[in-house]
Amino acid sequence: MxxxxxxxxxxxxxxxxxxxxxxxxxxxxxxxxxxTLAIVGESGSGKxxxxxxxxxxLANNAHVDNGSIDFKGKDLLKATPRELESIRGNDISMIxxxxxxxxxxxxxxxxxxxxxxxxHGSMSKKKxxxxxxxxxxxxxxxxxxxxxxxxxxQFSGGQRQRIVIAISIVNYPEVLIADEPTTALDVTIQxxxxxxxxxxxxxxxxxxxxxxxxLGVVAGIADRVAVMxxxxxxxxxxxxxxxxxxxHPYTWGLLNSMPTLDTSSDRLYAIPGxxxxxxxxxxGDAFAPRNPYAMQIDYEQMPPFYKVTDTxxxxxxxxxxxxxxxxxxxxxxxxxxxYHQLVAEGKIQSSVKGGAKDGE
Amino acid sequence: xxxxxxxxxGYMILTLFIIATATFFLMKLMPGSPYANQAKMSAEQIxxxxxxxxxxxxxxxxYIIYLVGLLHGDFGTSFQFNNQPVSYLISxxxxxxxxxxxxxxxxxxxxxxxxxxxxxxxxxxxxxTVATFFAILGRSIPNFVFAVLLQFFLAxxxxxxxxxxxxxxxxxxLPTIALAMAxxxxxxxxxxxxxxxxxxxDYIELARAKGNTPWxxxxxxxxxxxxxxxxxxxxxxxVDLMVGSMVVENIFSIPGIGDQFVKSITTNDYxxxxxxxxxxxxxxxxxxxxxxxxxxxxxxxxxxxxxxxSN
Numbered sequence: 001m002x003x004x005x006x007x008x009x010x011x012x013x014x015x016x017x018x019x020x021x022x023x024x025x026x027x028x029x030x031x032x033x034x035x036t037l038a039i040v041g042e043s044g045s046g047k048x049x050x051x052x053x054x055x056x057x058l059a060n061n062a063h064v065d066n067g068s069i070d071f072k073g074k075d076l077l078k079a080t081p082r083e084l085e086s087i088r089g090n091d092i093s094m095i096x097x098x099x100x101x102x103x104x105x106x107x108x109x110x111x112x113x114x115x116x117x118x119x120h121g122s123m124s125k126k127k128x129x130x131x132x133x134x135x136x137x138x139x140x141x142x143x144x145x146x147x148x149x150x151x152x153x154q155f156s157g158g159q160r161q162r163i164v165i166a167i168s169i170v171n172y173p174e175v176l177i178a179d180e181p182t183t184a185l186d187v188t189i190q191x192x193x194x195x196x197x198x199x200x201x202x203x204x205x206x207x208x209x210x211x212x213x214x215l216g217v218v219a220g221i222a223d224r225v226a227v228m229x230x231x232x233x234x235x236x237x238x239x240x241x242x243x244x245x246x247x248h249p250y251t252w253g254l255l256n257s258m259p260t261l262d263t264s265s266d267r268l269y270a271i272p273g274x275x276x277x278x279x280x281x282x283x284g285d286a287f288a289p290r291n292p293y294a295m296q297i298d299y300e301q302m303p304p305f306y307k308v309t310d311t312x313x314x315x316x317x318x319x320x321x322x323x324x325x326x327x328x329x330x331x332x333x334x335x336x337x338x339y340h341q342l343v344a345e346g347k348i349q350s351s352v353k354g355g356a357k358d359g360e
Numbered sequence: 361x362x363x364x365x366x367x368x369x370g371y372m373i374l375t376l377f378i379i380a381t382a383t384f385f386l387m388k389l390m391p392g393s394p395y396a397n398q399a400k401m402s403a404e405q406i407x408x409x410x411x412x413x414x415x416x417x418x419x420x421x422x423y424i425i426y427l428v429g430l431l432h433g434d435f436g437t438s439f440q441f442n443n444q445p446v447s448y449l450i451s452x453x454x455x456x457x458x459x460x461x462x463x464x465x466x467x468x469x470x471x472x473x474x475x476x477x478x479x480x481x482x483x484x485x486x487x488x489t490v491a492t493f494f495a496i497l498g499r500s501i502p503n504f505v506f507a508v509l510l511q512f513f514l515a516x517x518x519x520x521x522x523x524x525x526x527x528x529x530x531x532x533x534l535p536t537i538a539l540a541m542a543x544x545x546x547x548x549x550x551x552x553x554x555x556x557x558x559x560x561x562d563y564i565e566l567a568r569a570k571g572n573t574p575w576x577x578x579x580x581x582x583x584x585x586x587x588x589x590x591x592x593x594x595x596x597x598x599v600d601l602m603v604g605s606m607v608v609e610n611i612f613s614i615p616g617i618g619d620q621f622v623k624s625i626t627t628n629d630y631x632x633x634x635x636x637x638x639x640x641x642x643x644x645x646x647x648x649x650x651x652x653x654x655x656x657x658x659x660x661x662x663x664x665x666x667x668x669x670s671n
Contacts, residue, residue: 057568081573089571096569101562104581106588106659115580116570151660167570 003070004207005031005054005175010067012049012058019279023049023062025231031175036201036208038218038239040254041228044275047211050228051177053077054209055094056084071175089116093168097180099160103152109136110148113166120171132170138203139166139196158189165196169204176201177209182217194220215258219243224311227251230276230286237312244339247306247314249294250287252332260331285316293318293326361656368652372645379641380634384426387633388419394439394628413439426634435638436631440624446635450617454639456526457609457616461601463536468543469594475544476551477586481578483556491548498545504607507538511611526614535612539605543597550593554586561585588659591651598647602640 012024024046031037039047052058054069054076069076071092076084088094093116096102104112113132117123123131129148136144139162152160161181168176178197182190198221201208210221218225219239226236227250235248246252253271273290276282285291288298297303297317306319317323327333393406393415401409410416414425429436435446479491511534515523522531558564559582567577606618617636624632655662 055569057565085571085573087571088569094566094569096562096566098562102566104563104567104585105661106584107581115567115572119571119576153661164566167566 001032001035003030004033004072005209006068006070007050007054008068008070010050010053010069011065012046012053012062013065014059015061015063016279021278022281023231023278024053025281027067027228027231027233029226029233029236031207031209032224033207034201034205035223036210036221038210038212038222038225039228039233040212040215040218040225042213042275044278045228046231047213047228048179051094051179051209051211054175054177055088055092056081057088057094086120089168089173090120090171091173092175092177093171093173095161095164095168095176095178095181098184099157099164100184102164103160105152108149108151109155109163113163113170116167116171132166135166135170136163139163139169139200140192141166157185158192161185161189161193162196165193165200169200169206172204173206175209176206177211179211180213181210183212183214190217191220197221215243215254227254230281231278232286232315234285234287234316235312235314237308237314240339240342241309241312244335244342245308245312246328246332246335247308247312247319248287248316249291249318251314252328253290255335256329256331295323365649365653368649372642372649375645376638376641380427380430380638381423383634383637384423385419387630388422390625390628392628394630413437435635438624438629438632440627440629440632446631449620449632450635450639453615453617453620456532456614457605457618460532460535460539460608460614460616461598461605463532464539464601464605465543465594465598467536468540468597469547469590471540472544472547473551473587473590476548476590477555477578477583479548479552480555480559480586481574488552491552495545495548495552498541499549501541503538503542504611506541507535507608507611510534510538526612531612531614535608535614538608538611539601542600546593546597547590550590551586554589555582558582558586584658588655591654591658595644595648595651599644602643 007030008028010024010027011022014021014023027046027050029037029039039050041047049058049062053062053064054071056076056079058064064077067077071087074083076087079087103109110129110132113136114125114128117128117131118125121128133144133148136147141147141159141162147154152163155163161184165181181197182193185193194217197208197210200206208221210218212218222239224236225239225242226233227242227248228234229250235242235246235251237245242251243255246255250271253269256269257271259268271290276286276289282288282299283302284300285294285298285303288294291298295317301317303315303317303320305313305315307313308319318326328336393410394413407416414422417425426436433447435450437443437445438449475491475495479488482488511523514534515521521534525531559578563585564577564581567581568574572580602618605616606622608614609616609618617639620632621636621640623629624636
């Protein structure tokens with residue numbers, strides 16, 4: 001599959017009064033053409049910082065100390081501000097988290113949607129407005145023709161997010177970055193926005209990076225998933241592999257803390273403890289202090305990525321051949337069993353080969 | 361919109377009436393009378409004068425007489441300034457005062473907005489520090505100090521501008537600058553704070569994500585949104601200017617109205633006090649109305665009631 005975006009060894013630090021925060025610590029991932037990659041992780045894990053570095057929209061006190069972001073043969077980290085401006089909103093565009101604040105309150109929405117066309121194209125203003133109207137219709141703003149001159153405050157939250165999406169796709173970007181686009185919306189609207197994004201992806205053939213902390217949303221939209229913790233990707237694989245055959249104890253914790261229909265106990269599971277302070281990131285696996293399966297080595301040395309399948313990798317010492325076999329939590333075990341059954345029934349294509357501890 | 365403005369004008373008239381009433385009675389509470397301080401006049405003469413101007417009547421009756429006069433457009437006759445009608449006194453002297461007032465507020469706000477915006481964009485750089493320094497200076501030094509300094513260096517020493525002479529635009533430059541310092545400083549501080557906030561907002565990030573250059577982002581999105589709260593302070597600043605202009609007019613010998621106001625109060629010149637108070641109130645109310653209308657133009661969320669109905 002063709003890679004459209006290839007991020008390698010990304011390291012981003014923030015200068016603060018307290019010292020240097022090592023926000024992104026050697027993150028590598030790629031985005032295939034036409035797929036949706038979900039990046040999941042709790043707040044502060046570095047999801048947003050990672051994608052903002054792709055857009056060149058990092059805060060002033062952030063600096064990229066290492067790495068490369070390859071987009072169509074060009075390293076975005078070495079691009080000039082001018083070059084980045086011509087890519088932003090044109091080849092790569094972004095959907096922001098809060099639709100209530102991401103539209104300019106003093107500009108009619110038609111003009112806001114047409115703006116990227118006018119910045120990047122030689123389109124006449126009239127043509128751009130006509131196109132903006134089409135796109136607004138496409139994202140589901142009813143009666144778009146008569147609403148072009150309306151202002152953001154005249155729309156509901158869900159409608160505003162549709163407008164923000166319209167702005168992001170108006171130039172048919174090759175990469176669409178969605179930074180928690182459903183977090184600020186209520187659940188029914190969330191589902192509508194997810195459906196809309198899936199539909200648009202088919203129509204305009206774009207690749208999507210979807211950032212979220214909501215695993216329920218991931219299952220609905222992603223092809224592949226990368227799990228981030230404390231500024232690192234700790235596990236990545238296809239959506240089925242992550243949901244049914246997770247390997248990293250942190251992924252187990254995440255999945256366990258997601259309510260399912262057969263969650264029987266009345267208390268929802270929460271991962272104990274808090275994420276580490278990235279002013280002084282731990283030497284070993286950052287999750288170790290919260291990990292009931294942690295071994296001595298977890299505190300001392302950073303685990304490398306272990307291959308589970310061709311598409312599935314996890315950075316945990318548990319996958320090391322020398323590691324003792326451990327039983328994952330019951331709910332995870334159940335998921336793995338379901339997975340094997342689905343594979344056996346041929347409902348899932350990829351099979352898990354050589355997983356270090358499948359309990360088989 | 362038309363309906364809204366009509367309603368506002370109605371309120372303006374009511375407000376002016378209340379101000380006229382309050383001022384009238386407060387003024388009568390002031391110690392002294394227009395003639396009591398003139399030792400040369402005999403009691404007889406004063407009595408005759410009082411009778412002539414109706415000052416011997418009960419206060420309430422005087423009030424009614426004044427109001428009836430007002431309704432006929434008669435502001436009365438000044439006791440002090442050569443017995444001129446107050447309306448003539450005002451109309452012959454309002455020109456220079458208005459000119460430097462309007463010039464100062466335009467110069468002050470426009471420069472203040474620019475300075476504040478630049479300081480915000482270059483936040484924490486030397487530009488910001490310099491702008492902040494001048495803003496504090498402009499805010500804390502009274503305008504008559506500026507007036508004297510400008511007069512001394514630019515008019516007296518360098519002879520670029522005329523000293524204490526009212527002769528067309530060139531003589532209005534120094535007083536305008538002196539008066540503009542305070543609004544400039546206030547606007548700049550306000551604008552900077554607002555702009556820093558706006559530049560941190562999500563829609564500015566979205567504007568950058570669309571591919572706008574930093575300057576395009578400011579011009580298209582940040583400026584207008586930062587202006588909304590800045591407009592609020594234009595009203596109070598206009599009042600400051602009116603009051604402040606009295607001293608500055610004195611320093612530059614401008615035949616304006618501020619000087620007259622001070623004199624009329626110290627000499628218990630009732631009709632002049634009333635006329636000028638009403639004039640200042642009227643100007644202030646108009647400024648507030650203009651600010652409210654400007655709001656609607658700049659911020660669609662506060663479109664005035666007339667427009668709202670159509671949605």
